[in-house]
Amino acid sequence: MKLFHSSTGKRLSTGRRVASVAALATTVALIATGCAGGGSSSDSSSGGSGGGDAKTIAFLPKQLNNPYTDVVLGGGKKGADAIGYTSSVVGPLEASASSQVTFINTLTQQGTNVIVIAANDPDAVGPALQEARDAGAKVVAFDSDTAPQYRDVFVSQVVSKDVALIQLKQMSEQIGGVGDIAILSATANATNQNGWISDMKAELASNPAYKGINLVTTVYGDDDDTKSFQETQGLISAYPNLKGIISPTTVGIAAAARYLSTSDSKGKIVLTGLGLPNEMRAFVKDGTVKEFALWDPAQLGEVAAYAGQALEDGTITGAEGDKFTAGDLGEKTVGADQTIIVGPPTEFTADNIDQYDF
């Protein structure tokens, strides 16, 4: 509390008190602008070009200013332009469970036609999304699903299980099918991460080819570079027999690769997972990482935009078997659990990584 008494409290003259109040008010105003500037940056709405009648589609990613998200949103913008919707991007600067709720409320008040969301938490956003749908909005979940009752369809990168399996396959090949491995995930309640992790666990338990592999632990780097870096360090010091790390998140795998490339463990500990080619290129070339996987994130955003349009104009309702055309990407079909699959995962190695730029 003494921090508040730094100036000469009792003898403060009226003039100085006024000055203090003014300065305080200025500071508060500055804080407010700071927040506002942060909260709605990279807003890519096309500035009223539609003349007011264009339908609106809003993308609400897990977190703004995330390189992976930017590629996804780039695709979303392309799709939205193609269908003639006015698009905007809003979202929090940190990937926490509750931070998306206020953005959903605002979109509802604005009467947005289609809300495309990647949920940081499947349930936390539920009530807000329900209100949005009651107000007439169509809700498309993409990248990371909400609980099914809160959205119309879910656009999934790939078949979730394929993503899990490809990472295990890459790991098993490199460690010769035997040894301790660990998982470096994002946040502890990220839907997509947890889905892949449980698929990996199920596969490890049921597939005899993997019976020599022992998953020792899962740690969470919260999609933060520094935290993921130190979690990697911690894994290696806590589990001296560790053979490999699977990191199904782009931030995690890059941070882990950075640590491995600068430590004694380079080349001794296998690292696979999901990464962006541009972030991983240096580590593939210096031998820290042999292979990793991902899908084309831009297609994810694009398909989500087309799915939103198809819902809005009634082409699909989310029922299994519904079909719609996603521009150049061709016809997509709604599968079980209102899920639309974009395509198969891609594996990146030193041989093909230079063909990709995202």
Add this chain to the structure above:
Amino acid sequence: MTLSTKPNPAGAGAPARSGAAATDRNASAFSTFVRAREIPVASALVVLVVITAVINSQFLNPQGVKDLLLNATILIIMAAGQSLVIITRNVDLSVGSVLGLVAFGTGSLFNAFPNIPIVVVFLIGMVFGAVLGGINGLLVTAAKVPALVITLGTLYIFRGVLNAWAGGTQYFAGDRPVSFSDLSTETVIGFPIITLIAVFVVVAVAIFMHAVRSGRDLYAIGSDPDAALLFGIPVSRRVLYAFVANGVLTGLAGVLYASRFNSVGATTGDGLELNVVAAAVVGGVAIAGGSGTVYGAAIGALLLTTITSALTAVRVDKFWQQAIVGLLILASIIVDRVASIRRARKLRVSEARDV
């Protein structure tokens, strides 16, 4: 006559009643030593490292030691800077955002001028930090609003500017010269180069605080700003310089961050300010100002980062780790409070006797 010849704490407890002058001097030197706020922290650090090394023999292998030092380096530099500000009874909460701006600036510099000399990058980073620290210092001293509020404001402003500047752009270690990254991987007699930089910074600042008049002034200002003003100390100027010096050190930390970690972008350094303040407080720098040392803050930083690594190495759940760090902060504040109450009581007793 050395401290180790007087291990009996009972002697330290009763220096005032002792008759012999020589014993008195010894005892008071010893009691100063035991009462020093840094001692409990340093002891905790040693105990922690020893216990962890016994449980997990990997903890102190060469790579493990290197990681411990590297993890602490950036926090040590920032805690040293922060302690300058806290000692004047202020605080700078914007340091996480300042670090982010400088780190991203470093990435941008190497991106725009791939052949720029590394020394120039360090200089630009520190000047950039000094400017941002200067903004804080000017606002605090000119507006006479508590630093807590001002720097909370600049925390968001600087972060907002960084978000607008960086957007989704990130610069990666691969974009920077290898010799720059090498600073945080190569070692000289077992110490990583950037850790040696941190040690140099702490020693330099500690000497300044101990031996230079304007350094002593900072303690006087923190103890009683009104008295310091009456005494003729240029309070505003000193406080401003403390903020600028903190900015310079945070700028240095920002450049080193870009050397150490893979990516720099909009979220770099987010939330770091609380770790920095915690390190200073745990290291015995009183949050109310006027006391504490730079090397105490540095030890606090080392303890906080080491405890995280140690708890991970013995496989303690991550969520407990945060609780333990919180306990440490409370414990150090309680120790500090108890010490000052005892000191006050002792002063009252001796004054009463003199009457």
